[in-house]
Amino acid sequence: MNLDILIFLGSVRESSPPKPARLGLRVAEACKIQLEKNHNVTLIDPLNITLLKPFKPHFSYAKNKVPENLDFLAQQIEKADAYIMVSPEYNHSMSPALADLLNHFGSSLFSYKPSAIVTYSAGQWGGARAAVNMRTFLSELGCLPVSAMLHVPKAQEVLNDDGTFTDSQDRNLWIDYFGRTFAQLEWWGTAAQNQRLNGNEIQPRAFKVNPSQRNAP
Ligand SMILES: Cc1cc2nc3c(=O)[nH]c(=O)nc-3n(C[C@H](O)[C@H](O)[C@H](O)COP(=O)(O)O)c2cc1C
Numbered sequence: 001m002n003l004d005i006l007i008f009l010g011s012v013r014e015s016s017p018p019k020p021a022r023l024g025l026r027v028a029e030a031c032k033i034q035l036e037k038n039h040n041v042t043l044i045d046p047l048n049i050t051l052l053k054p055f056k057p058h059f060s061y062a063k064n065k066v067p068e069n070l071d072f073l074a075q076q077i078e079k080a081d082a083y084i085m086v087s088p089e090y091n092h093s094m095s096p097a098l099a100d101l102l103n104h105f106g107s108s109l110f111s112y113k114p115s116a117i118v119t120y121s122a123g124q125w126g127g128a129r130a131a132v133n134m135r136t137f138l139s140e141l142g143c144l145p146v147s148a149m150l151h152v153p154k155a156q157e158v159l160n161d162d163g164t165f166t167d168s169q170d171r172n173l174w175i176d177y178f179g180r181t182f183a184q185l186e187w188w189g190t191a192a193q194n195q196r197l198n199g200n201e202i203q204p205r206a207f208k209v210n211p212s213q214r215n216a217p
Pocket residue numbers: 011012013018019020021022023024025088089090091092093120121122123124125126127
């Protein structure tokens with residue numbers, strides 16, 4: 001079954017050094033190329049989304065006062081069946097731009113739908129340390145990450161600018177590696193979609209006023 005999948009790109013960096021800038025774009029494109037063979041895929045680029053200061057999340061606005069771009073993205077998130085979160089590793093942490101964008105939306109929009117963690121780096125570790133903290137972040141956001149993660153070290157050598165794999169002997173291994181994570185995402189995404197189609201929606205019982213509403217007695 002077709003899924004609506006949103007790919008969130010975690011880089012807003014256009015300057016260098018370090019080179020190349022926006023390495024993440026090719027990683028996000030690589031995911032898109034593979035997933036759109038079977039699904040409807042939309043790339044969410046944080047450079048195209050203006051976030052106002054001071055920080056005010058989507059859920060803090062009165063309904064008729066939400067900025068149009070924020071509301072549009074909220075609708076896309078709500079409609080989606082699954083998410084791909086693509087992040088560079090900055091100082092051994094996930095992308096602050098990605099965290100900031102996601103913090104603008106309540107967990108009820110993401111809940112009961114799966115996500116996949118995709119990290120990359122220009123160096124040899126592929127963003128593995130950023131991924132550890134992304135698992136906690138995404139779990140709290142409600143879109144539980146599937147167990148298989150994608151890490152792309154030296155992404156500038158693995159991927160061309162347009163997201164195609166470079167002509168190395170490992171090309172097919174990379175495609176297979178991406179496919180393993182995506183297969184998990186598809187399985188969970190389809191299962192969750194079926195639950196919704198069958199009317200088995202869970203009442204989220206999200207807190208409405210204060211996080212203490214989730215406290216143990
Ligand atoms: C502020 C900053 C911090 C970085 N920290 C790390 C790091 O902790 N680990 C790592 O492997 N690479 C690190 N890098 C290098 C990135 O892997 C590399 O610059 C990559 O291109 C970043 O992705 P982007 O171009 O999509 O923004 C860092 C780069 C920047 C700009």
